Amino acid sequence: MVCTLDKKGQIGKMITAFPVILAILLLVSGFVIFTEFIKKNNVGFNKEAATIVDNDMLFMPIKMKYDNKDLAVRVIDLVKKQADSTPVNHDKKYNPLLFYDSLMPLVHSNKGCLVLYFVHSGAHKGYAGVKYDPKFNYQGKGVSMISGADPSYVKANKFGSFILNSLNREVTLNYYYGECIK
Amino acid sequence: MIKMNRKGDVPLIIMVVVTLALIVTLIVVFLTFKGDLSARSSEYSKLSSGLEFNYQYIVSSAKVIIKETVNNEGYGDRLTNDIIKEIAEKYNYNIKGQGNFFGEIRNGNFEFDGTKLVVEGLFVTSEFKASNAKRVFDLCLEFDGSGEFVKYC
Numbered sequence: 001m002v003c004t005l006d007k008k009g010q011i012g013k014m015i016t017a018f019p020v021i022l023a024i025l026l027l028v029s030g031f032v033i034f035t036e037f038i039k040k041n042n043v044g045f046n047k048e049a050a051t052i053v054d055n056d057m058l059f060m061p062i063k064m065k066y067d068n069k070d071l072a073v074r075v076i077d078l079v080k081k082q083a084d085s086t087p088v089n090h091d092k093k094y095n096p097l098l099f100y101d102s103l104m105p106l107v108h109s110n111k112g113c114l115v116l117y118f119v120h121s122g123a124h125k126g127y128a129g130v131k132y133d134p135k136f137n138y139q140g141k142g143v144s145m146i147s148g149a150d151p152s153y154v155k156a157n158k159f160g161s162f163i164l165n166s167l168n169r170e171v172t173l174n175y176y177y178g179e180c181i182k
Numbered sequence: 183m184i185k186m187n188r189k190g191d192v193p194l195i196i197m198v199v200v201t202l203a204l205i206v207t208l209i210v211v212f213l214t215f216k217g218d219l220s221a222r223s224s225e226y227s228k229l230s231s232g233l234e235f236n237y238q239y240i241v242s243s244a245k246v247i248i249k250e251t252v253n254n255e256g257y258g259d260r261l262t263n264d265i266i267k268e269i270a271e272k273y274n275y276n277i278k279g280q281g282n283f284f285g286e287i288r289n290g291n292f293e294f295d296g297t298k299l300v301v302e303g304l305f306v307t308s309e310f311k312a313s314n315a316k317r318v319f320d321l322c323l324e325f326d327g328s329g330e331f332v333k334y335c
Contacts, residue, residue: 012194015194015198016194016197016198019197019198019201019202019205020201022201022205023201023204023205023208026205026208026209027208030208030209030212033212034212034215055231055234055235055238056238058235058238058239059238059239059242074242074246076239076242076275077273080275157224160231160235162232162235162236162239162277162278162279163277163278164275164276164277164278165275165276165277170278
């Protein structure tokens, strides 16, 4: 026996099916648009936001002259000495200018940029920083003093940081070592 | 003229209304979604960077302490463990999140037999905004006769 549907029944079925198909289409197109949006804007995995700062530089041994001796110290040891030496130099054998000279080979060997700046808390609150750029020629050394964070590096969200205790106050060191950022 | 049964219309009407409501809800959800995933990604990144930094600081300090101990410049005939304790204090910079390494050394909770340093139950922490993370590990480093780091054990 062959059953034929009533024409009005078919129209009824079509009317019912239309919003369902519309919903499916909207869902699919919405999903496609949303995923394209995610891809385009790097939402969820922003490369810059997810950058893990390379800390190796802080533990590299560098050569310095201290108390008339040639020493191989880590960058972090030098950073600690530098933090302790400002604003009052408690170690007369240590010349703060050694800090800048001793770090120079890092920049020249890597041909990259090194940016360091201290943020002191407490009574002597303030910034002190240094930026090494092989292209920047300051007294032939490729180093410039900065009073705060270099804006292009802050914008790129590239700084690593740590807080150490220096002479009973907190000093934050923000650091970056790698490709130069314009 | 054929009249439809009104009772038969009710499920059809409900189906259409529910579907339209679903469509409107979907559109509202799509338009109002503002997943701040970038900020979270940055937060996790800072946390893991902090943990990695503190871990590297501890491992690096352990290497430096042992090298200086083995070279024994100016520490005389004192016990090796006492020399390690004294040198460790010199490299304790009280870095935020450095954990218990220097405390364990100070309390003598370590073993050093001349070539192998073992400190167990160590941790480092990292904080960023309201989030914090902790890494627990045991430190076991092997050195050669001149105090140079050879490998992890």
